[in-house]
Amino acid sequence: MKKVGFLGLGIMGKAMATNLIKAGFEVTVWNRNAKKTTELVVLGATQGSTPKEVAASCDITFAMVSDPAAALVICQGPDGVAAGIGEGRGYIDMSTVDDSTSQTIADTITKAGGRFLEAPVSGTKKPAEDGTLIILAAGDQSLYEEALPAFNVMGKMSPFLGEVGQGASMKLVVNMMMGGMLSIFSEGMSLGQKAGLDGEQILDVIAAGAIANPMFAGKGAMLLAEDYTTSFPLKHMQKDMRLAVALGDKLNLSLPSAATANEAFKQAKKAGFSDEDIAAVYKTVN
CATH class of the missing domain: 3.40.50.720 (NAD(P)-binding Rossmann-like Domain)
Structure with a gap:
């Protein structure tokens, strides 16, 4: 072939x-x-x-x-x-x-x-x-x-x-987790800096611990630099979160964290960040 x-x-x-x-x-x-x-x-x-x-x-x-x-x-x-x-x-x-x-x-x-x-x-x-x-x-x-x-x-x-259907479901599971992680990460970064912590030091502490992961490292650098150059458009993440929550409804499964994260991405879309990178969800809590 x-x-x-x-x-x-x-x-x-x-x-x-x-x-x-x-x-x-x-x-x-x-x-x-x-x-x-x-x-x-x-x-x-x-x-x-x-x-x-x-x-x-x-x-x-x-x-x-x-x-x-x-x-x-x-x-x-x-x-x-x-x-x-x-x-x-x-x-x-x-x-x-x-x-x-x-x-x-x-x-x-x-x-x-x-x-x-x-x-x-x-x-x-x-x-x-x-x-x-x-x-x-x-x-x-x-x-x-x-x-x-x-x-x-x-x-x-x-x-x-x-x-x-199994490939589609696996992708929604993965992206639902990613969206939820990015939402709480954004809130944590915003909370830390509002409390007077240095953003780079927050990232260093995260990187040394059990919740270290490539997404936090990459997106953390982006939000500190206020650089939201698109690698994954925010509007597509919101679409995936919506589809994941809908799959939960179809299976009669409660997904409260995913539903809350979906609302964060909807708010970011409403604020005009649809075509920016998914890291731009941070701007709704910063």
Whole structure:
């Protein structure tokens, strides 16, 4: 498998597609805003005109778009992936969506004769650029096995999690925890500095203890520098928190901490920080 398609060239998709091109895959790219394909075409990619055309011309087509609505749009309709997938070709949606959206896409693709795999990723801009994402795959196992060479270029770990929906659920669990951690971290950093503590010393103490982790180190440096350059847009984290809370509702599971963190991200969106990095949630409590 060397001929692949890639739909969606945002912060994550562009980096992932670039790594596939550099690894020697024959890549056809498409983006709703066609200007975003230019840089990849210069690197050697072919520009596709519609998701349908890309899916019809490639062995496996990958997608990385912003939310469930966008994921459905590029799959369905006369110019969608399902219209071009044909018998036996594969479609791998790497977007973060809820399990029911993923199942709808799976049903649409399989009815059209194709094979489907959901494969949302854990990681932000830097891991996408470095090819060190964690890829959470579920669905058609034969497609998973065929896609492993591409997964190995884009990520450092790609477990197979079983039936469609399991990859989506794993991603929501991971991002729910991340959002909750970042929310309380922001409150702690704000509280400490309001109490007269030095921000760098707070980070040093955290780094030496049991709650040390790469996110606190990286995002802590960002908020002290007041640099919210986007690697993971805040609006997407709020979407993931919302989907996680909704999954809890569906399973009759109370998630009070996640629901509270979701409100913090909603407040940050309302304050105008949607397109800034997730670290900008700090600005709502600072």
